[in-house]
Amino acid sequence: MNHPNRVTRLAARLERALLVTSLVNIRYLTGFTGTSAYLVMRPDGGTLITDGRYIEMAQDLAAAIPGIDLKQHAANLMEVLVGAIGPDTEAFDVEADHVSWAFARRLQDAATGRVLPATGIVEALRKVKDSDEVDALRRAAAAGDHAFATLDGLLETAESEGDLGLGLIDSMRAAGGDAAGWPPIVAVGANAARPHHRSGAGDLAGAGLLLMDYGCVVDGYHSDMTRTVWIGDNTDPEMVEIHAAVLEANEAGIAAALPGAKAHDVDEACRAVLRAHGYEEFFVHSTGHGVGLEVHEAPWVKKDSEDVLEAGHVVTIEPGVYLPGKGGVRIEDMVLVTEDGNDVLTRSTKEMRPA
Amino acid sequence: MNHPNRVTRLAARLERALLVTSLVNIRYLTGFTGTSAYLVMRPDGGTLITDGRYIEMAQDLAAAIPGIDLKQHAANLMEVLVGAIGPDTEAFDVEADHVSWAFARRLQDAATGRVLPATGIVEALRKVKDSDEVDALRRAAAAGDHAFATLDGLLETAESEGDLGLGLIDSMRAAGGDAAGWPPIVAVGANAARPHHRSGAGDLAGAGLLLMDYGCVVDGYHSDMTRTVWIGDNTDPEMVEIHAAVLEANEAGIAAALPGAKAHDVDEACRAVLRAHGYEEFFVHSTGHGVGLEVHEAPWVKKDSEDVLEAGHVVTIEPGVYLPGKGGVRIEDMVLVTEDGNDVLTRSTKEMRPA
Numbered sequence: 001m002n003h004p005n006r007v008t009r010l011a012a013r014l015e016r017a018l019l020v021t022s023l024v025n026i027r028y029l030t031g032f033t034g035t036s037a038y039l040v041m042r043p044d045g046g047t048l049i050t051d052g053r054y055i056e057m058a059q060d061l062a063a064a065i066p067g068i069d070l071k072q073h074a075a076n077l078m079e080v081l082v083g084a085i086g087p088d089t090e091a092f093d094v095e096a097d098h099v100s101w102a103f104a105r106r107l108q109d110a111a112t113g114r115v116l117p118a119t120g121i122v123e124a125l126r127k128v129k130d131s132d133e134v135d136a137l138r139r140a141a142a143a144g145d146h147a148f149a150t151l152d153g154l155l156e157t158a159e160s161e162g163d164l165g166l167g168l169i170d171s172m173r174a175a176g177g178d179a180a181g182w183p184p185i186v187a188v189g190a191n192a193a194r195p196h197h198r199s200g201a202g203d204l205a206g207a208g209l210l211l212m213d214y215g216c217v218v219d220g221y222h223s224d225m226t227r228t229v230w231i232g233d234n235t236d237p238e239m240v241e242i243h244a245a246v247l248e249a250n251e252a253g254i255a256a257a258l259p260g261a262k263a264h265d266v267d268e269a270c271r272a273v274l275r276a277h278g279y280e281e282f283f284v285h286s287t288g289h290g291v292g293l294e295v296h297e298a299p300w301v302k303k304d305s306e307d308v309l310e311a312g313h314v315v316t317i318e319p320g321v322y323l324p325g326k327g328g329v330r331i332e333d334m335v336l337v338t339e340d341g342n343d344v345l346t347r348s349t350k351e352m353r354p355a
Numbered sequence: 356m357n358h359p360n361r362v363t364r365l366a367a368r369l370e371r372a373l374l375v376t377s378l379v380n381i382r383y384l385t386g387f388t389g390t391s392a393y394l395v396m397r398p399d400g401g402t403l404i405t406d407g408r409y410i411e412m413a414q415d416l417a418a419a420i421p422g423i424d425l426k427q428h429a430a431n432l433m434e435v436l437v438g439a440i441g442p443d444t445e446a447f448d449v450e451a452d453h454v455s456w457a458f459a460r461r462l463q464d465a466a467t468g469r470v471l472p473a474t475g476i477v478e479a480l481r482k483v484k485d486s487d488e489v490d491a492l493r494r495a496a497a498a499g500d501h502a503f504a505t506l507d508g509l510l511e512t513a514e515s516e517g518d519l520g521l522g523l524i525d526s527m528r529a530a531g532g533d534a535a536g537w538p539p540i541v542a543v544g545a546n547a548a549r550p551h552h553r554s555g556a557g558d559l560a561g562a563g564l565l566l567m568d569y570g571c572v573v574d575g576y577h578s579d580m581t582r583t584v585w586i587g588d589n590t591d592p593e594m595v596e597i598h599a600a601v602l603e604a605n606e607a608g609i610a611a612a613l614p615g616a617k618a619h620d621v622d623e624a625c626r627a628v629l630r631a632h633g634y635e636e637f638f639v640h641s642t643g644h645g646v647g648l649e650v651h652e653a654p655w656v657k658k659d660s661e662d663v664l665e666a667g668h669v670v671t672i673e674p675g676v677y678l679p680g681k682g683g684v685r686i687e688d689m690v691l692v693t694e695d696g697n698d699v700l701t702r703s704t705k706e707m708r709p710a
Binding site: 105 | 457
């Protein structure tokens with residue numbers, strides 16, 4: 001695994017100690033997968049801190065990363081943290097997005113040095129995926145594709161949106177993808193007009209429009225994909241037109257997602273297509289987001305993003321058009337930016353009538 | 356629903372405005388179940404604040420609660436929050452456990468008044484469950500009991516700990532319980548010696564000791580139960596003895612969980628039984644916790660708890676004994692404290708050989 005390399009890269013960027021409290025960031029740096037840990041990173045090394053439940057797991061992880069030692073805490077957490085930061089430290093950084101205000105106050109009470117708020121330091125490293133991460137993301141995307149390939153079979157037994165969502169989860173699990181922390185969004189007919197529809201009893205028989213937004217987890221890495229199809233006869237001409245426009249926008253976004261591209265220009269590439277078709281006002285969300293240990297993470301593909309795409313970034317491209325009370329279409333792919341272009345990790349057909 | 360009553364009780368306790376940011380607390384007070392909202396509570400009323408995705412849901416909820424109005428925010432969140440708090444407010448409280456340090460800093464920058472850290476205000480109300488909540492908790496506990504009643508059938512097909520965990524989830528779902536955000540802990544043999552074992556490929560064939568800690572969700576309310584049984588022949592005499600001691604401790608804890616009892620005395624009631632049997636050092640966690648909209652919430656049944664049990668509290672009683680490398684036994688029930696005693700919501704048999 002690449003944890004030693006990740007830790008070295010972070011240490012090289014630090015001017016003073018950084019208390020990492022995000023469990024996702026700690027997992028990225030050390031492989032720790034328990035529910036409670038802290039990582040003090042210093043320019044010269046680091047200390048992983050956890051409690052008795054996870055100390056055995058943490059011993060193995062710390063032993064595999066040069067420069068990282070291990071401390072156990074119980075009720076004396078603040079004392080152990082301050083000890084690892086260094087009692088004589090004049091000032092140190094804390095991940096201000098990932099500690100509660102109450103925690104920051106307790107830490108300042110315990111520390112002699114000044115506690116400074118820091119944001120996005122580890123997240124900036126996480127934007128660029130290494131080979132292990134790309135491999136896990138590919139397998140997660142493939143499990144999503146496998147589930148889409150089983151759609152005909154799932155529709156034979158699923159009666160409701162909720163049934164179909166569970167069926168997609170089962171299919172992904174069969175392909176090696178663990179259930180994600182969020183349920184599939186399955187929306188039929190007018191329900192598809194709500195971008196965050198909560199799947200319920202919506203009847204699949206002769207559904208017409210069917211939107212599915214779902215994903216899974218492989219080795220901690222997420223997939224995220226959306227397809228919108230038509231079930232049954234009598235395709236609605238307006239939805240066919242919208243589907244074609246959204247697909248064109250999705251392809252334009254992918255074509256723009258190149259190394260060196262500004263993320264807000266990728267967003268604009270999608271938006272321009274929908275504007276040309278008269279649907280811009282119905283594209284009510286941003287174009288996409290990074291995917292990794294979190295299903296939504298940097299870089300952000302949206303209007304006011306300051307991110308610039310680089311080789312190793314994995315982002316979604318997911319334009320959508322939603323007509324309230326009528327229906328909606330979204331098409332979402334995961335895209336790996338490469339040195340000389342990109343590689344679309346989601347491989348399922350995007351046709352409205354895939355059968 | 357009891358939301359108007361809950362909001363009135365909270366408002367009566369406030370001396371100044373309180374910004375509620377915990378989504379669980381906001382759900383408790385208003386019924387809001389989306390993923391982003393804020394609630395400004397003032398002694399004279401309150402303002403529910405959300406974004407465009409949830410504004411329709413929030414309109415219905417706010418309309419049902421006298422004194423609560425609704426505001427929508429977009430990128431101007433801090434401005435909307437400060438407006439709802441009251442621009443002339445000299446000082447106001449914020450849930451310091453439920454905002455990030457970064458958020459607290461942004462809020463202080465936007466506000467003219469002083470931002471003060473508050474903790475546990477809504478959580479204190481949530482400790483005492485009302486009739487709607489007790490009803491949901493009863494149904495969640497019953498779904499857990501239903502799953503335990505299907506154990507023989509599940510064991511016929513489950514090959515691994517993970518399989519059995521999924522089977523328990525399916526059984527609870529069939530009884531009306533939604534999947535919880537945490538997977539069942541299913542641990543066979545020596546795996547049961549780890550209180551937080553992560554279920555994996557552990558082989559169920561002739562398992563011997565089998566520990567199952569699991570729960571579900573009904574209308575947002577959690578259940579949580581643990582049973583430890585013996586599968587197959589040749590019961591281990593040491594584990595039989597431990598099971599009897601843990602069961603005696605569980606019953607002593609339940610007998611002590613009465614209105615007016617100090618929570619730390621309930622913990623001691625369990626601990627004293629295990630001490631008498633020579634197992635105290637192997638009881639490495641606390642006795643229990645409140646259960647409600649969160650699976651772990653106040654009141655806390657542990658050594659240093661300052662909670663005093665009252666009618667309407669629902670807590671777990673879950674003593675356990677863990678022998679490293681050999682195995683472990685835990686027995687966990689949900690207990691509703693009543694005016695004149697208590698009512699054990701978990702009804703499954705606690706025998707080691709239930710068949």
